[in-house]
Amino acid sequence: MRVTVDGNEAAASVAFRCSEVCCIFPITPSSPMAELADEWSSKGRTNLWGTVPAVVEMQSEGGAAGALHGALQGGALGTTFTASQGLLLMIPNMYKIAGELTSAVLHVAARSLAAQALSIFGDHSDVMAVRQTGFALLSSASVQEAHDLALVAHAATLETRVPFVHFFDGFRTSHELQTIDALDDEDVRALISDELVRAHRARALSPERPFIRGTAQNPDIYFQARETVNPFYARVPEVVQRAMDRLAERTGRAYQLVEYSGHPEAERVLVVMGSGGETARETVAFLEARGERVGVAQIRLYRPFPARELAAALPQSVRWVAVLDRTKEPGSLGEPLFLDVLAALTEAHGAGERELLPTVIGGRYGLSSKEFTPGMVAAIFEELARKQPRRRFTVGINDDVSGTSLTYDPSFDIEPAETVRAAFFGLGSDGTVGANKNTIKILGDAANLHAQGYFVYDSKKSGSQTVSHLRFGPAPIRAPYLVSAASFVGCHQFRLIEQDEVLQRAAQGATLLLNCPHPPDRVWDLLSRRVQEGILAKQIKLYAIDAGRIAREAGLAGRTNTVLQTCFFAISGVLERERAIEAIKDSIRKTYGKRGEEVVSRNIEAVDRSLAALHQVEVADRISSQLEPRELVSPDAPGFVRTVTAAMMAGHGDELPVSALPVDGTYPSGTTKYEKRNISDVVAVWDSELCIQCGNCSFVCPHSVIRSRYYDPRELERAPDGFRSAELNGAGLPDARYTLQVYVEDCTGCGLCVEACPVSAPQEPGRRAINLDDREPLLENERANIAFFERLPANDRTRVDFGTVRGTQFLEPLFEFSGACAGCGETPYLKLLSQLFGDRLTVANATGCSSIYGGSQPTTPWTVNADGHGPAWSNSLFEDNAEFGLGLRLAADRHTELARRRLSELRDVLGAELVDEILTAPQVRESELRAQRARIAELQRRLDGLDGGGEELGDLSAAPDGGALVADLRSVLDHLIRRSVWIVGGDGWAYDIGAGGLDHVLASGKNVNVLVMDTEVYSNTGGQMSKATPLGAVAKFSAAGKTVPTKDLALQAIAYADVYVARVAFGADPQQTLRAIREAEAYDGPSLIIAYSNCIAHGYDMRDGLTQQYRAVASGHWPLIRFDPAVRDAGGDPFLLDSPRPRMSLADYRRGELRFRSLEAAQPQEAERLLGLAQQVANQRWRLYEEMATRGASEFLSDPRRRS
C-alpha cells in the first residue's frame, strides 16, 4: 500500500508493531516517533501480538533508557526513540543492554551534539558517539528505508541478541514527506519470529527460574567475560543481510549491508552513510552516464563494521576512495567511517583480497543539516581525480581557516526533467506548510505520483518563516536536498518577495504566485527594482491574489492556506483543475469532518472564492520601480553585526566562511535590536492624554517594546515633530516630562498591554491608554521618535522606586525583542530580572523555550546598558542547569573571596579607607550598589596608578609579591560587586529532567536564585506532559487527561527551611511578582520562584493570557505564596498567602483553555471526573496553605544555616 509519510512515522509504524513497551522522552527531531506511538497506544492500536504497547514518558532519556533496560530484562520487547543529547544520556544503559546481549532497537533521528552550540539539526555526531557501546548500528538513507530497515533491525536483534540502533538523518529523513510502499502486518510478521520472541522472554528475570544478572566482577574474569560475546557480533552482518533478503522476497525492495552502485570498473569511489548516499547514488548515475568511471558504496550496517562486505563491494579497479563522515571529531586522525574504511581496505589488501590498495581520503559534510548536493558529490570526484587529492577535506562550507573545503558548482543539476519542483515561502502562522503537506498527500493519493516534501523553518517562535520544498514525479524521488530551479514558486506573504531566496529558487520561465493585498494592476509597481529585474531576467509568469481578503471573507482570517493551495492547483497544472478542486474539498472534509460543519464550510467557501480572485499580472517589459530594499541592519551597528549577524539574518549564513565565526561559541550580546522584524501589522500605540503612567503595559510586555523615560522638559527642544510627551505624573519631580515609547518595528501585536491597561477613554468605550493600531502609517515617524527617545538620558536608577510596578518602568530592560511567541508568558519575568539586576546578573539557562529565544542565532535578546554592563548568559544542557548555575555561584564566591583577600593584603598600598569601605559596603539597595561601583572605579584608578607608576600611593614593594597580588586582584575585581546568579528554565527542566539537580542545589544552602517559568507543559518541543501538567489537562503523553496531580515544588523546597520560595503570576498580581523576585534576590541563600507562564500550548488566544493568569489565581489553581525564612527569623510567620480565597470554580478557569476543554469534547465523563478531582486537589491545597499561613514562626524549623 502506498502511503505518504515522513521518516519518523515510517520508522515508528514498524517499531510500534514490534514492541510491547516504549519508554521515551521528547527530543527533537525524534519526538514525533514517540508522539505517534503514544497516539496509537491511546487509541488502542495493537502490536503484532494483539496487545497495545505501553508508552511511558520518562523524566529524561536517562530515565527512558533505564526503564527500557528494565522492560527488556523483564522479557518485554522494548524500544525507544531519541536523538542527540538524549542518546548520550542513554549511553550507560546502552553498555548494559548490549553487555547482557539483550534484543532491543533504539530508533534515532540522528542529530548534532551540543558543542560550541546546540543544534537541533541532522548529522551523525550522536550515533557516532555510541558506536563503541556494543549496539549494532543500522543506517537508513530515505523514508522508505527508515520503514524497511526498522523492520530489519527488529528482526535481526531477535536473532542475534545484539541490540540495534536504527538511525536516519534528523530532519532530512525524519521530517521529509515521501510516498512510500508501506509494510503491512503480514510483511512485518514474516520477518519477526515468534520463536525468537519467546526465547527473548525466556531469558527474562523470573522468580520461577531465578538467576542473577548485573553482577560485579573482579580482575580475574571481567576481561574474559567481555570477550564471550564475539561470536554473537560475528554473526550480525550475515543475519542482517538475511533479514534484508527476506524483506526483498516479500516486497521486491532489495538492500545490501554495503551497497555499491556505479561503474563496474570504477576508479573513483565515494563511501557514505545516510541520506547523503541517495544524493551520491543519483549523482554517480548521472556522471556515469557521462562516461565517468565513478561509483559509490552506501554503508547501511555500520556496526559491527562489515569490512568483508565493503572490500567485496568495491570493484577491484578502484584506486581512489573518498570517505564521507557526517560528524566531527576534533583531534582525531580522521572521522570514524574514514578510519574504518581505511582499516578495512588496508587489511583486505594485506590479506591479498584486494590487489590494489586505493588511496583513501576522508571528508566531512552535512553537519547540522548543512546541504549536501549533487554539485558537492561532483566536486569530491573531481578532488579524487587530482594528482594529489587532499587527505582530509570538507565540502559544503568555505573553510578559509584550515583550507579544507572543496569548491563546488551550486548550479550543478541532475534532476530528471519530468520531476516537478516547487517552492513555497510563507509564515508559520499562515498555514503554508500544512497546506503543502496536504497537497503532497493529495498528489500521492489521487494522482498516483511520487511526491516529496521538505520544510525549512526558522528558529523564531513568533512571525517565523517557512519554506516548503516540494517535488512530484512519476518515479520515486531520490533528492534529499533543497529544491532549486523550481518551476513553481509560491510567495505567500507579500513582504517575503523581497527576500533573495524567493527568486533564486525559481527556474527560468517559472510561475510565481504572489499573495498580495493590492489590486493586480498595481502589483508590478509595488515590487522593488531588484525583484522586477529578477522577474524579467528569468521571464517569470506572475500571478497575484489577495488571499488574505478571501480568507477573511470565508471566516478564516490569517489562514490563507486553503486559498493558496487552490491557486497552486489551478495554475500549476499538476492535476486537472476540476479534479484538483474536488480533491481539495475531499481532503477538507476528511481533515475537518470531526471538527464540525462550520469549519468544513468555511474552508470549502475559501476554495470556491479563490479562483475568481486569481489574476495573471501583466509583467511590464521594463523596470518601473525605484524602490530599493531597506538596509538590513543600521550602518552604525558593530562590525560583527553588520557582516556576520546581518548575513545570517539575510539568509546568507551558509556563505559565511569559517574565519567569520568565533572559535569558542562566544557571541556579542544585544543583537536583536538590529533585527527590526516588523512582524505584526498592528502595533501598540500610546495615548498620552489618557495615560496614568502606571507602568502596567510595559511590565507585561513580553518583548520589551514599551519603554518609559522621564526627563527635563528642555530635552524636548530637539524632539522630532509628533514626539509624544506628557507631564510626569509623580511626586518629587514637578516639571519633568514623561514619554512612553513603543518600538513599533519590534512589537508583535500581542495586545497584552491593552489588556493590562487600567484606563478606559471616557468618550470612547473600549479605547485604552494604549491601543493596537496599523503599523505601516506610523513607521516613518516612530523611527525618528525612537531615535530621539534613545538619546534621552537614561533614568537614574538610584531615584527609581524599585518596589513598585510603576517604578520599574523606568528601569532599562536588558532583555529585549526576543523571538518568543507573541504574548509569551515567560519573557516578562526575564525582562524584569534584567531590569532589576541586569548589570550584575549571570544567567544559567536550561535548554527549552528560554534557551531558544534567549540564545538562538543569529541574534540574542540579552543586551547591555550604556556602561556596557549586562546579563552574562549561558546554556549548558537541559538536565544540568541547576548544577551549572551552582558552579557559576561557587566560582563567583571563590573569586569574591579572593578579591577581598587580595584587597586586604593591599590595604596599605591602595588606601585603608577605600579598602575598608569596599570590604564593608552593604550592597542591597541600588544606591549602595551605585556607591560600590564608584569605589571600584576609584580602586581601578588607583590600580592603574600603581601599574603606571603614576600616582603616589602606598609602597607596592612593601607587600611581598605585590605585583602578583595586584594582577590577581585585577582579574577578579568585578566580583567586588555583588553578583546575582539566576538559574532559569521551564517546568520540563525543573520538574522532570533537572529535578534531581534542582533539588540538590536548593539543598546546598548557596546563594542561588532559581526562576522556574512554569507553563505546566513542555512548550519548546510541542506540548508534552511534564510533572507540572495539571490533573485533567490534555497534553501529549496524557491525551486522555493527566491523572496525577502536579507535584508541589514549593512545599518541597519549603521543607528545607532555608530556601526562600515564592509562587507568582505577573498577570494576576504584578506587585507580588516584583516583591517576590526582589526578596528572593536579596535573600542570602537559595531562592526558588515558581512563575506562572501562559503559553500557546494552553490553547487560547494569547491576548487572553493575563485574564487566564488572573483566573488561575482566582480559582485557586495557582495560589500566590511566599515563604521567607527571613520573616521567620524575625519572629513572624514565614508562610505568606498572597492571593485571596478562591472566588471562582476551577471549572470557570478551565473552560477558557483548550487543554482542559478538549477532553470534555472527547471524553465528557472522564473530563468531569478529573475536574472533580482537580477541584478537590485545589480545595485541599488551599486549606493546607491557609493553615500554614496562620501558624506561628515557631511552627517552622528555624534557620539551619551556619552563620559566621
Added chain:
Amino acid sequence: MDLTTRYMGLTLRNPLIASPSPLSYTLDGIRRLADGGVGAIVLFSLFEEQLRQQAAEAVRIVEEPAESFPEALSYFPSVADTDGGPRAYVDLIERAASRVDVPVIGSLNGVTPEGWIDYACAMQEAGAAAIELNIYGIAGDPAVSGREVEQRHVDVLERVKAAVTVPVAVKLSPYFSSPGEMALRLDEAGADALVLFNRFLQPDIDPEELVVLPKVNLSSPADARVAQTWIALLRGRVRASLAATSGVEVAADLARYLLAGADVVMTTSALLRHGPSYAAELIDGLSVWMRRKGFAALDEVRGLLAVPAVADPAEHERAGYVTAMRAANAGAYNPW
C-alpha cells in the same frame, strides 16, 4: 398529597420542573436536582451556534502555532482535533437519563435546519424524555417581518417533530404581536407543550465604565405576571401542555401558576438562589397550601382562575381575571 402530573405525555411525580441552568452542567448537579425533589429536569440549552464557533475557534488555536517551529510542529495531541459537537451534551443526557429517576428533557437552540434535526435526534437517541426547543433568536434585524419570525418558529417545530418521536415542547418569548395566535399556530403544528416564557437575557449598561454588560439576572416574582396572564388565557384553548416559567420564589408562586392553568411550573432562579434541595420546600409548601385551602388534588387547583375557553371571557366574572386585568391596567394610569 398526590401531586402526580401529566406533562406532554410524561408522568411526573410533581409539577415542579427545573428549567435550564448551570445546575444541570454536570451529572452531579443533575442528581442534586433530582434528589432535591423536582418532577423533571430540563437540561441547560445546547446552542448550536456556540458549538460551531467553538469548533472553529479550536481549529484556529490548534493550527495557528502549528507547522512553524521546527521543534514543535504541533502543541496538542490529536484528541484536541476532535470537536465534541453535541457529544458532551448527549453524553450527559445519556448518563443522566440512566441515573436519575425523573424525566430528563433536552433543551436545544439550533441555527441551521440540520442542526435542529441532528441534535434533536441525538438527544432522543441518548434517552431524553422530551425535547424543549429554545427558539432563542433575537429578531434584531428591523427588516425582518413579524410573520417571518413566526413562521420560523413553526418551521423549526415541524422539522423537529418530523424527526423525533419523543414529545417536543416550544419555549417562546412573549414578544409577538399576538402571542395567543402564535401559541395556537404552534399547537396546531404539533407542539406537545408550550413553555411560557423565555426570558431574553437583556444586557445591561454600565454608565461608569461605558460598557454593555451581558448580565444574567435571576427572575423575580414580578416577572411571573406576563406568563401567568397568557397561561390563563390559553388554558383550554390549546391541546399542548402549558408550562410556566419565571418568577417562582415561594410555594405561593407555584400555586398562582397552577391556578392560572399551568400543567407544570418551572424554576431556575429559586434553585440557584437556595440550592436544589429548595425544590422539596416548594413542593411541601404547595401541599401545605393545598391542604390549608382544602384541595385534595392538583386537578382541583389547575386552571381554577383561568379564563374559561367556552364563552366570551367578559361574561365569566367568576374567574375575575379579565376584570382584574382591566382594572389593573386602568389603575396604572391613575396611581391615586
